[in-house]
Amino acid sequence: MSVPLDARLLVRRGEFALDVTVAVAAGEVLALLGPNGSGKSTLLGALAGLVRPERGHVRVGERMLTSCEPGRPALLVPPERRRVGLLGQDPLLFPHLDAAQNIAFGLRSIGIPRADALAEAAEWLAAVGLGGLERRRPAALSGGQQQRVAIARALAARPDVLLLDEPMAALDIETAGQTRELLAERMRAGGTTTVLVTHDATDALALADRTAVLHGGHIVDEGSTARVLGEPTTTFAATLGGSGLLLGTVREDGSVLVDGAEARLVPGTRVWVSAPPATRPPDVPHLS
Numbered sequence: 147m148s149v150p151l152d153a154r155l156l157v158r159r160g161e162f163a164l165d166v167t168v169a170v171a172a173g174e175v176l177a178l179l180g181p182n183g184s185g186k187s188t189l190l191g192a193l194a195g196l197v198r199p200e201r202g203h204v205r206v207g208e209r210m211l212t213s214c215e216p217g218r219p220a221l222l223v224p225p226e227r228r229r230v231g232l233l234g235q236d237p238l239l240f241p242h243l244d245a246a247q248n249i250a251f252g253l254r255s256i257g258i259p260r261a262d263a264l265a266e267a268a269e270w271l272a273a274v275g276l277g278g279l280e281r282r283r284p285a286a287l288s289g290g291q292q293q294r295v296a297i298a299r300a301l302a303a304r305p306d307v308l309l310l311d312e313p314m315a316a317l318d319i320e321t322a323g324q325t326r327e328l329l330a331e332r333m334r335a336g337g338t339t340t341v342l343v344t345h346d347a348t349d350a351l352a353l354a355d356r357t358a359v360l361h362g363g364h365i366v367d368e369g370s371t372a373r374v375l376g377e378p379t380t381t382f383a384a385t386l387g388g389s390g391l392l393l394g395t396v397r398e399d400g401s402v403l404v405d406g407a408e409a410r411l412v413p414g415t416r417v418w419v420s421a422p423p424a425t426r427p428p429d430v431p432h433l434s
């Protein structure tokens with residue numbers, strides 16, 4: 147059964163502070179976009195129990211997994227007891243176990259007997275297009291095949307929440323497309339509540355119900371994926387979505403001066419108009 151995720155976190159690392167509120171509905175996929183250093187991996191680490199926040203909480207359904215409040219005893223459920231799956235660019239398969247045993251490891255961690263776990267592992271391998279490769283060890287699998295095994299292991303463990311940290315980033319274009327389709331199919335089938343960190347607009351469009359943009363440790367934009375990428379309020383989202391926001395000056399005759407060069411607006415051309423500086427989100431250039 148799908149469960150919701152609710153988190154309010156303050157994490158400090160040196161001069162950097164991550165201060166966010168994240169709410170993901172049961173079965174929803176939230177894509178998290180943002181430039182390097184914006185706090186995406188720190189957020190996933192805090193949700194997974196790998197990073198202890200200075201203040202805040204992480205709740206999955208009715209279970210409180212993290213609670214750090216002033217004047218109260220801290221609660222930090224260990225990662226292995228959270229029922230939160232984390233999958234990154236590196237499959238991190240056990241090299242001494244074959245493909246079926248790697249998946250069975252996740253199943254046995256939730257109490258499924260060995261024989262049943264191996265039988266279900268074979269079903270998962272067939273589901274991700276690797277039927278017949280049960281006895282192959284990771285070294286005998288391609289990078290894309292290893293990632294498919296890792297996806298099967300993560301989903302087979304029936305996590306309440308799945309955290310994906312750029313799982314297609316290390317794959318070639320063809321393999322990334324196949325893996326993306328596989329994830330979309332399996333997540334829809336299982337209705338798993340998911341947070342997806344990505345730098346690829348295709349990932350967000352193909353997999354996410356909703357998208358948030360993280361910048362400087364804060365969520366600066368959030369909404370439907372089509373709106374966030376199609377009507378961006380930050381330069382990062384504009385670049386990711388294929389648009390560009392340029393700082394320029396509109397002159398009396400309607401021409402635009404951008405970086406000392408003249409650009410004339412053609413009638414009917416669509417343009418982005420930002421809010422005044424006092425009200426627009428950070429990192430949004432505007433035409434003055």
